[in-house]
Amino acid sequence: MTNKFNKNSVGIVEPKTVEIKQSLKLDCGKTLDNFSLVYETYGKLNEKKNNAILICHALSGDHHAAGYHKEDDKKPGWWDSCIGPGKPFDTNKFFIVSLNNLGGCQGSTGPNTIDKKTKKEYGPDFPIVTVKDWVNSQKLLADFLEIDIWACVIGGSLGGMQALQWSISYPNKIKNSIVVAAAAKLSAQNIAFNEVARQAIITDPDFHDGRYNNFGVIPKRGLSIARMLGHITYLSDDSMRQKFGRDLREGKLHFGYDVDFQVESYLRYQAQAFVERFDANTYLLMTKALDYFDPAEEFEGDLSKAFEKTDSKFLVISFTSDWRFSSTKSREIVKSLVKARKKVSYSEIEANQGHDAFLMPIPQYLDVLKNFMDNIN
């Protein structure tokens, strides 16, 4: 392993691609006959093949969870604080798999992929996939990797929903689930924020009913509005106060619509960076996957029934200042697991970073993760 970085980095990693030839029936009724998934792995699969863990990404995440692609990369993968030798998801012990989900825009089959049947880009014709669909596609990846049972499936936010769904869809193929800053279903307010984001994208004249690539444009304005809005909901009021307060960018008000306050400048900058790297059709379908997630629905609205058959143990984590998926949401999951008489630990971490806390190297949080992982097997 090349490692000029530091002793607990996984160093340089290389994404791999698998073409899945089995057909996958989706919740929407359509079938994908074959599809590709891009993934990275960290650590080694042991002989018994019982040390594999799966990392599921959130709305704007991807397969690149740890390490670096190039020596001169400025930033490591998105969960590098948790993945590596000696870290909570310890590569000395575990074989870690992290993929870009179906419908994504970082290499897995999604709206920007050429449909082999039509020889044209899917674009808006790419089906809306659900958390359940993702879990089914991840099962096919597990089969390819010859992993029969996951030692653990882990995710934050939308990723946490996938960890939950794994325990329901494949109750005997998962020994542990870590569900961080997630919810068993979105609230009306969550759905409303997603709807505003979608409307911003869809009503952008450069959206062209999702066929913007045919017109050589991207719906920058709409995607940028969607990201700015999302960003506000990832931060807490308190963390924004600490970070920006009412600080003026140039020390004075302009009495115009250019940037006055630091927070405006920050949001615009972040949105611009996002627009460069993320696809609008993918953004849309990710928000729908969030909205549609409601595993209790098939069980007469009783979430505990959804968990009845699972062999998984659970660790549920929430953050005090997260108002997107508040601790109340995590406690609902915990209560249902308790009612289903499953083994569950719950930790509410004191943190002022809001929903984004799940990505941060907060000592108490890393300790809780590490302690749980150290006790696996």
Added chain:
Amino acid sequence: MTNKFNKNSVGIVEPKTVEIKQSLKLDCGKTLDNFSLVYETYGKLNEKKNNAILICHALSGDHHAAGYHKEDDKKPGWWDSCIGPGKPFDTNKFFIVSLNNLGGCQGSTGPNTIDKKTKKEYGPDFPIVTVKDWVNSQKLLADFLEIDIWACVIGGSLGGMQALQWSISYPNKIKNSIVVAAAAKLSAQNIAFNEVARQAIITDPDFHDGRYNNFGVIPKRGLSIARMLGHITYLSDDSMRQKFGRDLREGKLHFGYDVDFQVESYLRYQAQAFVERFDANTYLLMTKALDYFDPAEEFEGDLSKAFEKTDSKFLVISFTSDWRFSSTKSREIVKSLVKARKKVSYSEIEANQGHDAFLMPIPQYLDVLKNFMDNIN
């Protein structure tokens, strides 16, 4: 008074317009040489002229606070629950003045007005006005109406900021202030939401740098996004859950981007109605007035110093579920008033309607208002 409505309605009311010929120097440095204000009055000014109260409107409000314009109007003015014979703002006792603020779009001089100098519509050239500018313009209206001292100045949200500013700008011209669901300054999160709304409007290709009327269009998409977003922040998570939950509009998911959930349908409908009645340039400048409001700033950041000279008594009200301007914000105002040794009553009303609660006929809220008003003089 024509009154086919009910005994505690002010019945049919007629807006009046005053042309103010004095010039008004604005915070931005520009001067308006003359301007018109549209206003309504309810009740009668007594001989001593000491029973006048001023109602200040919030972001999307206007002068039509009570009664009906036509016999067949479906809805009365926006604060009809509070204004009328026997109501908290009792027209049997008080002479009530309610105006459309400068920069508004319901008849007062604003972006849609023809500038007498250039003979063209102001459009985006209409200056950004501040809460202080509004209070100064309201003082000129008071002079015109021969009201030397207000018995009370009242407002909710942005209106509450005007009530506060009156007590600071004209400390001896106001005997009471009622400040409902307001804040002494916006938080970074508040500013961030406003910035997203502004960006949605400004980046709409139909905005044409604010000269959309010249092109025979309006930036519907942007204004609609802005309103949907605003609407979410006016409601509480709890009230949205009660109102919509995860109810589906047609009983099933569509796996597309049309409306699935009731809450989506509601937001789209509300936004459409708003776009028909409200001007985009006005929306922009109203959000800036909110962002810029910070009366403590001139007093070394010490709000209590801003209140030092005022003769006004205060009633401050907040609502438990308001997360746009939470009770914490109201308590900051109260603390500063206490520090300045002013007479202040504070009431936190138990209500689950979020910020919108200030417009609702919540019995405890109406009682608190009525009790305060009954004890004036």
